[in-house]
Amino acid sequence: MDGQTGLLENMEENIKTMAEAASSGRLTQLLNEMLPGAMRFLLNIIFALILLFVGKKLITFILKFLKHSFEKAKMDASLQGFLTSLARVTLYAILVMIIADQVGIPTTSFLAVLGSAGLAIGMALQGSLSNFAGGVLILFLKPFQVGDYIVEDSKGNGGTVEAIDLFYTHLVTPDNRKIIIPNGALANTSLTNTSTKEFRRLDLSVGIGYEADLKRAKELLYQILSAREKVVQEKEITIFVDSLGDSSVNLGFRCWVKASDYWTEKWEILEEVKLQFDANKISIPFQQVDVHMVP
Numbered sequence: 381m382d383g384q385t386g387l388l389e390n391m392e393e394n395i396k397t398m399a400e401a402a403s404s405g406r407l408t409q410l411l412n413e414m415l416p417g418a419m420r421f422l423l424n425i426i427f428a429l430i431l432l433f434v435g436k437k438l439i440t441f442i443l444k445f446l447k448h449s450f451e452k453a454k455m456d457a458s459l460q461g462f463l464t465s466l467a468r469v470t471l472y473a474i475l476v477m478i479i480a481d482q483v484g485i486p487t488t489s490f491l492a493v494l495g496s497a498g499l500a501i502g503m504a505l506q507g508s509l510s511n512f513a514g515g516v517l518i519l520f521l522k523p524f525q526v527g528d529y530i531v532e533d534s535k536g537n538g539g540t541v542e543a544i545d546l547f548y549t550h551l552v553t554p555d556n557r558k559i560i561i562p563n564g565a566l567a568n569t570s571l572t573n574t575s576t577k578e579f580r581r582l583d584l585s586v587g588i589g590y591e592a593d594l595k596r597a598k599e600l601l602y603q604i605l606s607a608r609e610k611v612v613q614e615k616e617i618t619i620f621v622d623s624l625g626d627s628s629v630n631l632g633f634r635c636w637v638k639a640s641d642y643w644t645e646k647w648e649i650l651e652e653v654k655l656q657f658d659a660n661k662i663s664i665p666f667q668q669v670d671v672h673m674v675p
Contacts, residue, residue, distance in 0.1 A: 428479045435475040443468060455520065463516075514567030515546035528575035532561060538572075579612060580639045582646055586653055587628030589663040594621070597631060600656050605635045610645050612636040628665045 446467055450460040524530050524541055530551070531538035537559050539551030549566055551559040574580065588597050598619050605617050615636035622632035637645045657664055 424482055428482045431479050431482060432475070435478070439468070439471045439475065442471060510564035511547040511562045514563030514565070515544070515548075517567050518544060518549070518563055519546070523571070524573045524575075528573055530574070531572040532566060533570045533572060534565070537561060574642075575639060577639060579615070579636050580642050581634055582611075582637050582642065582649070583632070583634050584646065584649060584653075585622055585630055585632045586650075586657075587625060587630045587664060588657070589627075589665045590629060592629070592662045594629060596660065597657070597662050600660060600662070601631065601633045601653065604649065604652050604656060605633065608635075608645065608649065610637055610641045612638070627667065 443464060447460070447464060450463065455463075518524075526541050526544060528541050529539065530541060537551065539553040539557075539559055541549060542552045542558070543550040545563075547563060548560050549563055551561065553559060586601075588594070601619050602617065605611050605619075606613065611617070612635070616634075618632075618634040620632050621629060623630045654664070
């Protein structure tokens with residue numbers, strides 16, 4: 381009974397206190413101070429939800445647009461997937477920061493930490509990032525593609541492109557050796573791609589003796605090139621005196637062949653030149669030294 385009596389007395393005191401506060405206007409003042417802040421917070425939450433909904437729709441649209449653009453540009457599938465994922469992560473990170481700022485969460489410290497971490501990682505992985513950036517440029521700009529024969533000019537490495545990764549390009553040489561070149565090196569140096577054009581000019585030379593019949597030698601060269609099925613007869617065949625050497629007259633001769641026939645035609649034409657010159661008594665001098673003995 382005493383406990384119930386004390387509880388009732390406390391309730392009565394609280395009611396009296398609230399009544400006094402209400403009568404004095406303090407309760408009204410308290411509510412007036414609290415309501416604007418609560419309303420602002422509620423409105424920020426609602427606006428943040430709207431931003432989230434609209435942002436997700438916008439990100440989906442942007443990603444579809446990027447995918448369509450990549451496919452239209454015939455971009456490599458591995459590069460498409462990587463760039464799409466990178467764009468998705470970046471766009472959602474921006475959306476999260478915008479929403480956090482809207483509800484009053486400070487993003488300055490987060491950005492500072494993220495920037496410092498990115499700088500540290502970038503310094504530690506400088507070489508790998510250079511190769512990665514080079515791989516993106518190669519896959520996007522396509523200076524060469526799988527199946528092309530390329531020669532890297534700085535060190536002379538050459539071969540048929542077997543695969544292009546984001547970090548390395550894999551070449552296979554004619555004698556079946558595998559060469560792996562960092563993409564950063566390929567993206568920052570000149571290279572020769574011999575497969576982009578359908579036809580290549582074949583430049584050859586041969587030396588004949590000074591006593592040999594020059595006009596007959598030129599006629600033989602023209603006959604040899606004109607008879608070759610794989611030599612493009614619609615393009616110009618050129619035969620000329622290239623230089624007068626110490627022991628030979630050096631003839632140059634040029635013709636056009638398909639890029640795929642370049643090496644076989646070069647070897648077969650040189651062999652045919654040797655056989656025809658021998659058959660027609662046109663000497664091909666070799667380097668020699670005459671020693672005169674004085675008694």
